[in-house]
Amino acid sequence: MSRLKRAAQVDSLSGFRAEKKEQSVPSGLLKAARKSGQLNLSDRGLTEVPQEVYRLNVDPPEDAQLNVSFGASDRWWEQTDLTKLLLSSNQLTHLSDDIRLLPALITLDLHDNKLSSLPSALGELQELQQLRLSNNQLRSLPVELCSLKKLSSLALQQNLLESLPEELGQLQNLTQLDLSNNHLKILPSSLGCLTCLQKLNLSTNQLSSLPDSLARLCNVKLLDCSKNQLTDVPASLSEMSALEQLYLRHNKLRLLPKLPAPALKELYVGNNHIGQLEAEQLACLKAISLLELRDNKIKSLPEQITLLSTLTRLDVTNNDITTVPASVSLLPNLKVLLLEGNPLRGLRRDLLTKGTNELLTYLRGRIKEDPEQTDEGPTAMTLPSQARVNVHSIKTLKLLEYSDKQAAHVPDELFDAAAGLSVTTVNFSKNQLTCTPPRLQEFLSSLSDINLAFNRLSCCSDLCTFLQLVHIDLRNNQLSDLPSDMKNLTKLSSVILSYNRFKSVPEVLYHMVSLETVLLGNNQVDKVDPQGLMKLVHLSTLDLSNNDLLSIAPELGLCTSLRSLGLEGNPFRTPRAAIVARGTDAVLEYLRSRIPT
Known part of the structure; x- marks a missing residue:
């Protein structure tokens, strides 16, 4: 009997039934996409885009063909057009012309695939604002892509592009363009028409020159031209009025570019062939905050380096510098000075390892004071207590320094020497302070930079009254x-x-x-x-x-x-x-x- 029952449960027609084809995209995901307008198919091992994705807003879902009732949340005819499609990190080798069936797309992410070409139908996605194509195998771009008038972000890094269509300049709403890590040897002059660009990355290509038309990019804040074959930079780049960061690392420059760009704050020219710094080039950098010159062939730092009054970081690591002018220590905002890897004379090697503050203090000590400044009283005798006070630093640099003493308190004579002066910088680092020195309140209206690093502070509430503070260093405390x-x-x-x-x-x-x-x-x-x-x-x-x-x-x-x-x-x-x-x-x-x- 049991055998008969088991036989009755077997489907005798199973061999004649057609196997139901398994969907490559779960129907629940498609259903959700019709409601939200967003579909994420990243990292699913897809070798092609499933047809039901292209036809998501064209064909009714399978459920609509069945005799079922739809609730308010399942009315497919009230669906939302797909606006965001994520297909990154798959194995896609091509994109079908059927992409035109998704005309409402705003974001299309295809990065990290194996695309070697793009369909011309891409140009029909006139609502597209973000297009990510990085980490593919593209050798060229279809001209039709340049008709996407609303495109604001275009990512093309890590491809095999050897040239760009001249029509690229038609993408006049682009704010970000990344062309890094390609095989570009020349740029179209129309690049200068992209006047809305704010960030342009051209690094790791084979460019030997930059077009003068880049000067028209009046809104670009960051321009990266690192790792190319540049021997010169057009002076017209100084017309880029918004340029704040310029990367020129790993090129073939022999001179520091003459760039009086009014907003330029950071200039990176490391790993070039620069042999000397000329006063004319330095004088142009009116707003410079960070200047990286590492891994060049610079033999000396000119006295004109003091023209860079806004400089906060100077990196000349691994050059051929033998002497450093003591006047470098007079740069009012310099916080970081990197000199390692130079054949320096007159500077002890251990001095370089103690940090910028120690180095600048040493260099200031080498500056000869004027006789008027050294005449502190009617006698030439120096009292023992005054030996701890650097009067020159206080008067000239507005710097109150008492660091690396391992002291539990700061002596009063230091504050007495600064009485009535507008001290802007205080360095009490590397001591044993457990609280902020009370007499700091005497500089309440002027103090902008305070260094209390390497102490034993567990509270810093006293600092809340120093309303002019710009920089605070509290590292290595409690x-x-x-x-x-x-x-x-x-x-x-x-x-x-x-x-x-x-x-x-x-x-x-x-x-x-x-x-x-x-x-x-x-x-x-x-x-x-x-x-x-x-x-x-x-x-x-x-x-x-x-x-x-x-x-x-x-x-x-x-x-x-x-x-x-x-x-x-x-x-x-x-x-x-x-x-x-x-x-x-x-x-x-x-x-x-x-x-x-």
């Missing part, structure tokens, strides 16, 4: 939080909190919109609020390396002002180490792609 009144420091630009005891980003930092640099490395931070960081519209550098972050919120990718994000040394699994190693832009792009739709 801080676990910051006072809420610190939000009153509306001019604060950078704060260094590395090597303390913070378990989260101090809440007050999220309310300090003037911040540009926050260094929180080597703490115990286990969470970050992306929404709070997005309020910091000027934040360009954020270091969270070597902390306890178990996860990175995808929304952090929306902090588009970030130029440097340090995440190394945390226990999170995603993004993977390989992505983190590719740099800030790659990390932010990855995080944005993981934001739930």
Whole structure:
């Protein structure tokens, strides 16, 4: 009997039934896409785009052909047009002309595939604003792509492009264009027509010259021409009135470019063939903050380096410099001076390892004071207490310094020597201070830069009254939080909190919109609020390396002002180490792609 029952349960027609073809895209995903207008098919091993994706807004779903009733949430005829299609990290070798069936697309992500060409039908997606084609095998672009009038972001890095269509200049709404890591030898002159561009990346190509038409890019803030074959840079680039960052690393330049660009703050010309610095070129850099000249053949630093009054960082590592003019120490804003790898004479090797402050102090000591400045009284005798006071630094540089003394307090004679003067910079680092020296209040109205690093501070509430502060260095202390009144420091630009005891980003930092640099490395931070960081519209550098972050919120990718994000040394699994190693832009792009739709 049992055998008969089992036989009755067997489908005798099973061999004649046609096998139901398994959909390459789950119907539930397509159903959700009709409601949201967004479809994410990234990293699914696709070798081609399924036909049902192209026809998502053309054909009714299979459910509509069955005799079922539809609820309010399932009315396919009230569907939303697909506006966002993510197909990255697949195995796609071609894109069908059927892409024209998705005319409402605003974002199309095809990066990290195997595309060797693009269909001309791409030009029919007239609503497209973001097109990501990086990490493919493209050798050329269809002219039709240049008709996408609303396109604002075009990513073409890591392809095999050897040329660009002259019609590229028609993409007049482009704000970001990335052409890095291709085989370009020449650029179309029409590139100068892209007047809305803000970021242009041309690095790692084979360019031997730049077109003069780049001068018309009046809104470009960042131009990266690193790793090319440039022997010169056209002087017309100085007409790029918004240019703030210029990268010319790894080229064949023999002279520092003469670029009186009014807004240029950062110039990177490392790994070139520059042999000397000329006063004329230096005098042009009116607004320069960072100048990188490492790995060149520079033999000396001219006295005219002091013309760069806005300079905060100077990197001349690995050159042929034998002497450093003591006048370098008179640069009022210089915070970092890198000299390693030079055949220096007159500078002890151990002095270079002690940091910029020690180096500048030494160089200032070599400057001969005027007789009027050295005459401090009716007698030439120097009292023992005055030996600890650098009167020249206080009067000339407005610098109050008492560092590397391992002292528990700062002597009163230091403050007495500065009485009535407008001290702007204080360096009390490398001591044993447990609180802020009370007499600092005497410089309440003038102090803009304070260094209390390498002390034993557990609280810094006294600093909240110094409303002129721009820079604070509190690294290597015992801080676990910051006072809420610190939000009153509306001019604060950078704060260094590395090597303390913070378990989260101090809440007050999220309310300090003037911040540009926050260094929180080597703490115990286990969470970050992306929404709070997005309020910091000027934040360009954020270091969270070597902390306890178990996860990175995808929304952090929306902090588009970030130029440097340090995440190394945390226990999170995603993004993977390989992505983190590719740099800030790659990390932010990855995080944005993981934001739930």
